[in-house]
Amino acid sequence: MxxxxxxxxxxxxxxxxxxxxxxxxxxxxxxxxxxxxxxxxxxxxxxxxxxxxxxxxxxxxxxxxxxxxxxxxxxxxxxxxxxxxxxxxxxxxxxxxxxxxxxxxxxxxxxxxxxxxxxxxxxxxxxxxxxxxxxxxxxxxxxxxxxxxxxxxLAVNPCTAYRMLSDFQHLQPGDTIVQNGANSGVGQAVIQIAAARGLVTINVVRNRPDRSSYFELEMYLKGLGGHYVITEEGLRRQDFRDIFKRLPRPKLALNCVGGKSATEILRHLETGGTMVTYGGMSRQPVTVPTGSLIFQDIKVVGYWMTQWNKRQTDSQESSEMLSTLCDYVRQGKLQAxxxxxxxxxxxxxxxxxxxxxxxxxxxxxxxxx
Ligand SMILES: NC(=O)c1ccc[n+]([C@@H]2O[C@H](COP(=O)([O-])OP(=O)(O)OC[C@H]3O[C@@H](n4cnc5c(N)ncnc54)[C@H](OP(=O)(O)O)[C@@H]3O)[C@@H](O)[C@H]2O)c1
Known part of the structure; x- marks a missing residue:
């Protein structure tokens, strides 16, 4: 002994x-x-x-x-x-x-x-x-x-993306999601994790001062696995709305920005869809059309990773999340x-x-x- x-x-x-x-x-x-x-x-x-x-x-x-x-x-x-x-x-x-x-x-x-x-x-x-x-x-x-x-x-943005894609809607391969601030750290993680799960992403970004930097950004986000990249203005155009003739409407909208941008992504949700607000980069409040709540049963919720971590420290769910994300990194599906x-x-x-x-x-x- x-x-x-x-x-x-x-x-x-x-x-x-x-x-x-x-x-x-x-x-x-x-x-x-x-x-x-x-x-x-x-x-x-x-x-x-x-x-x-x-x-x-x-x-x-x-x-x-x-x-x-x-x-x-x-x-x-x-x-x-x-x-x-x-x-x-x-x-x-x-x-x-x-x-x-x-x-x-x-x-x-x-x-x-x-x-x-x-x-x-x-x-x-x-x-x-x-x-x-x-x-x-x-x-x-x-x-x-x-x-x-x-x-x-690893700890903040990919985990936030992972939880938002897991905890608010039951998403299956082929389902669509829409997000603004798509080039943010969280947005880049959303694109890659969604692609790894077979989800289709509509990625909204702010327009750039010149065409070449917009094109470069579009190519970068598509290279990460993003399916559609569109400006906030483009989101309102009829030709964009036409994509829903061949694509299911999004079940989930992820809002990094607030203001008009949030209202626009919310409008494209399917009935019963959810918009998760996790950031407020425009510093503008989120405005929700009354009809979206009453007639389309849209749910508007917020998410804070810090709060989740407090509840789930050392939980199996938390370990599984980190382990899955590290596997994605090793498999080349998730990059910084x-x-x-x-x-x-x-x-x-x-x-x-x-x-x-x-x-x-x-x-x-x-x-x-
Ligand atoms: N709730 C949570 O648990 C949680 C977790 C992680 C992050 N967040 C929040 O998510 C947001 C993004 O974080 P991040 O680390 O991913 O940020 P980041 O990589 O620094 O990206 C910032 C993003 O915000 C956009 N942006 C900046 N100013 C803007 C404005 N006035 N109007 C519209 N878009 C604007 C930028 O777009 P441009 O390229 O066009 O400038 C870029 O897409 C922050 O608000 C952060 O606090 C929340």
Whole structure:
């Protein structure tokens, strides 16, 4: 019995020492750094780039993580502005999503080991930093055999897309769905997951300032598996309506934008269809024609991934979702959104680019030098 305890302790000790000898070393910036804020407000005013950040010793229930990459999502900016429903205690580190590599684990940690890739289990964890020490319970292990940018962007947008395609309508191969903001990170994931399930997608995007960039975007979204790509204006034209002579009307509409764009996609739903609002990029309210509710039995609902995660942490459904998404990635059915990788020290330029109209490129902060 004593021998067994001794060997467990030795193996845990070895696990703690392993990173010192590991060949899987990601060259991080010379000193631990973080993008932090001490008050809510405009990112350009409140964000600070901290260097030589103190990294505490790892307690028994904790894990030391070297962050590898973390995207900048619209919600991250809203959180810094203080207008998001989650307000992390200040001072806080920016970023909700990202992937890190476990460097060492405390003596009580049995389900993680050095070299594992982890993502935050909850919002507000603070991913825009090079190093973190936290309780193991704040992290979820994900496979480390998928591309880094796919891992860094897995937890929010593909999961949101997956749930919206699974939980609101019973969709079968050949069914149609319509979405606006189709070139957003979520929209790109919707196109690919829908294609993997044999669903037909109608993808609505904002018109571009010139024809060639619109054409490029259309080709990109069709390359991901999108069937139809159309502008918000095009959606109202009769020739577009004619596609429903050969295509079933959508059972599901996914609304990233709000305002007129939401009303337009809702109008194309079949009787009994559902519109799920998950974003409000236009900052305009959703207006629903009375007739759609009364005569067409359209359901109008909202979805928030954070809420789902709170209810489903560690559930089988959650594990199945992550495992299916990683399988899609390995099978080449799901790729990371179109992206640009930017060193964390250039975070402000990356935030500004995130707010540019017509970009379609997710900014991903990388933590290596
Ligand atoms: N509810 C949830 O659980 C959940 C989960 C993930 C994301 N979201 C939300 O979903 C939205 C998209 O997130 P993301 O990470 O996919 O974003 P993203 O990759 O940054 O894409 C932003 C999208 O919004 C469009 N857009 C920007 N300003 C607009 C405006 N004024 N009017 C119409 N469209 C506009 C952009 O189109 P252009 O290319 O034409 O500029 C682009 O398609 C955000 O509101 C985010 O907070 C919600």
């Amino acid at each position: 004593a021998g067994a305890r001794l060997s467990v302790s030795v193996s845990r000790l070895l696990r703690r020492l392993e990173p010192l000898f590991s060949s899987r070393h990601y060259c991080s910036l010379a000193s631990p750094c973080a993008v932090s804020y001490s008050q809510y407000g405009e990112p350009s005013k409140v964000l600070r780039f901290l260097t030589d950040v103190d990294v505490p010793d790892v307690r028994d229930d904790q894990v030391s993580v070297r962050m590898l990459a973390a995207p900048i999502n619209p919600a991250d900016i809203n959180m810094i502005q203080g207008v998001y429903p989650i307000k992390p205690p200040l001072p806080a580190v920016g970023g909700n999503e990202g992937v890190g590599e476990v460097v060492s684990v405390g003596l009580q940690v049995s389900d993680l080991q050095p070299g594992d890739w982890v993502i935050p289990a909850d919002s507000g964890w603070g991913t825009w930093r090079t190093h973190a020490v936290c309780p193991a319970s704040e992290l979820r292990k994900i496979p480390n055999d998928i591309p880094l940018e796919a891992a860094a962007t 959104p179109s992206n640009v990788q930017v060193p964390i020290s250039d975070y402000m330029a990356a935030i500004n680019s995130t707010r540019d109209a017509f970009s379609t490129k997710k900014q991903i902060l990388t933590m290596s030098s």
